[in-house]
Amino acid sequence: MSSSGIAVERDGAVATVTLDRPDRNNAMTLESWTALRDAFRELQRDDSVRVVVLTGAGGNFCSGADMDRRGTMHPLERMREINSVALAVAEFSKPVIASVEGYAVGAGWNLALLCDVVVASRTAKFSQIFARRGMSVDFGGSWILPRLVGLHQAKRLVMLADIVDAEEAFALGLVTELVEPADLGTRTIELAARLAEAPPVAVGLSARLLEEGSSSTLREALDNEARSQAVNLATDAPGAIRAFVEKRPPSFTGNWQIT
Numbered sequence: 001m002s003s004s005g006i007a008v009e010r011d012g013a014v015a016t017v018t019l020d021r022p023d024r025n026n027a028m029t030l031e032s033w034t035a036l037r038d039a040f041r042e043l044q045r046d047d048s049v050r051v052v053v054l055t056g057a058g059g060n061f062c063s064g065a066d067m068d069r070r071g072t073m074h075p076l077e078r079m080r081e082i083n084s085v086a087l088a089v090a091e092f093s094k095p096v097i098a099s100v101e102g103y104a105v106g107a108g109w110n111l112a113l114l115c116d117v118v119v120a121s122r123t124a125k126f127s128q129i130f131a132r133r134g135m136s137v138d139f140g141g142s143w144i145l146p147r148l149v150g151l152h153q154a155k156r157l158v159m160l161a162d163i164v165d166a167e168e169a170f171a172l173g174l175v176t177e178l179v180e181p182a183d184l185g186t187r188t189i190e191l192a193a194r195l196a197e198a199p200p201v202a203v204g205l206s207a208r209l210l211e212e213g214s215s216s217t218l219r220e221a222l223d224n225e226a227r228s229q230a231v232n233l234a235t236d237a238p239g240a241i242r243a244f245v246e247k248r249p250p251s252f253t254g255n256w257q258i259t
Contacts, residue, residue: 005032007057008039013050013196014189015043022058025103027066030078037085040092047254050196052092053188054115055099056108064106064129079138082107086140090114093204095195099188101181105129107139113148113174114140116207117195119188121181124166126174131161147214148173199236200254202228 005028007018017039019026028036043049056062071078089096089111098112101121106129112118128145130137137145137158145154149172157164169175179187195203205228213221229237236252243250 004035005029006035006039008043010049013048014053014192015046015049015051016053016055017043019054019056019062021066022056022060024066025060025063026056026058026108027063028107029066030071030073030081032066033082033085037088040085040088044088044092044094050094050198050200051192052094052096053099053192054089054096054111055188056102060102061098061100061104061124062108062111063103064108067133082139086110086114090140093208094200095198095203095207097188097191097195099184100124100175101184103127106133110137110139110141110144113144117176117191118174119177119179119184119191120166120169120175121184122166122178123181124169124175126164126166126169127161128158129161131159197252199232199240199250199252201235202232202237202252205231 002020005019005021005026007020009016009018017036019028019032019036021027021029021032040052043052065082073081095117096115097117097119098115099119100112101124103125104112105125105127109126109128128137128141130141141158145157148154149157153172156162164172164174166175166178170178177187177191209221209224209228212224216224234257235254236250236257238257240250240252
């Protein structure tokens with residue numbers, strides 16, 4: 001177990017960030033939240049990393065905040081610190097895959113939902129557990145849940161705080177892909193490898209366009225798409241178009257191509 005509660009490993013273009021407090025089902029202290037934020041900021045600056053896999057140690061993803069380690073910081077300041085972690089994940093410009101087994105509850109579930117892809121074991125369990133602790137939803141749940149499942153389903157999940165199995169989470173659109181428990185690691189690696197070969201700038205721009213599109217007008221979305229394509233046409237698109245014409249596989253570098 002790492003001293004910060006967060007472990008980072010790099011394998012070529014793929015970095016794996018592990019929530020590493022298995023004795024606490026990877027419940028997060030303020031120190032581990034801060035370490036997670038700092039890990040994402042460092043990986044953002046590392047041009048050799050094209051994809052991040054976020055997972056948990058010891059058979060669970062994350063049981064949310066560690067309620068036994070609240071500390072003495074004012075609650076509002078503490079939440080602002082934790083919110084900076086949510087933003088670091090949500091605004092990360094490279095694809096992030098949440099690989100979920102066991103429990104993902106409270107802020108732990110919302111952490112997974114802020115990732116671009118959620119791959120879950122069929123035995124995974126989820127809950128917006130806040131109400132059971134006398135608390136309201138946090139870590140971006142009030143923003144992302146209505147966008148994914150609609151207002152009334154979001155209210156049901158948050159207000160009743162039921163345990164949701166992986167099949168229901170998948171049916172609601174809260175899981176991208178379900179796999180057998182023994183296949184979770186292999187499938188996650190396969191998806192990470194595919195995304196590592198994708199055009200990094202174009203994929204990052206597309207993710208942001210889709211997120212912003214849910215709250216923009218059609219005119220705003222079209223303007224944003226136009227600006228993004230201008231960036232792509234000065235990055236990987238010209239080489240990919242040449243590769244298509246020449247009937248060969250493209251190679252995506254993400255480098256600026258203006259000469």
